[in-house]
Amino acid sequence: SVIVSAPGYETQKVSLKMGSSDKNRRVELEYVYVPVKISSSTKLKESIWYIDDSIVSSKGDLDIVLKPGRYQLALKTKHFEDYTSVIVVEPAVGHDSSVKLIPIKIPYKIETLPAGASVSIDGQFIGLSPISGEIDSADVEIYAALEGYQDIIDKVDLLNEGGKFI
Numbered sequence: 001s002v003i004v005s006a007p008g009y010e011t012q013k014v015s016l017k018m019g020s021s022d023k024n025r026r027v028e029l030e031y032v033y034v035p036v037k038i039s040s041s042t043k044l045k046e047s048i049w050y051i052d053d054s055i056v057s058s059k060g061d062l063d064i065v066l067k068p069g070r071y072q073l074a075l076k077t078k079h080f081e082d083y084t085s086v087i088v089v090e091p092a093v094g095h096d097s098s099v100k101l102i103p104i105k106i107p108y109k110i111e112t113l114p115a116g117a118s119v120s121i122d123g124q125f126i127g128l129s130p131i132s133g134e135i136d137s138a139d140v141e142i143y144a145a146l147e148g149y150q151d152i153i154d155k156v157d158l159l160n161e162g163g164k165f166i
Helices: none
Strands: 002-004 012-014 034-040 047-051 054-057 062-066 069-077 083-089 095-099 105-110 118-121 124-128 131-136 139-145 152-157
Touching (some): 034 069, 062 069, 083 095
Parallel strands (some): 034 095
Antiparallel strands (some): 002 012, 139 152
16 A cells, blocks of 8 residues: 655555556645634624635634635625635635725715704714715614704614615
8 A cells, every 4th residue: 555645645555565566656636625714893693605606604703615726706795895815725825814894975965953952973073964974884773852842863874774864
């Protein structure tokens, strides 16, 4: 028996018979699956990871094993632009990287009756109503207050609200 091995490949044991006229033997080694770890610059709540158009994970960060090669990576997650790139998974090494996601910008307009209410988003004062601008998509808490009127607190998914609320 002969053991054939190479870094990054599965070891194979090949039996050779004594006295055989076959002096040449072809041995094809299979790649060993290696770890692929890809994290995001942002904590992901709802995400779907794709490799070559197939869903491979719906968890926050990607942590799988693949055979070495080139793969098309895609990530779809709420509040961020879709991410795609090509990754190279190296034999015996795998792949370890981080992706930087770009938030979707949402235009907003906040109006109150009467006008002049103090408006905050996630505890940060942004101005007096009516007010408009652009904000990174997120699930936020909007607070509006005007002396003599009841305060309004509203939890809003900016991606689904179309930017107009209160």
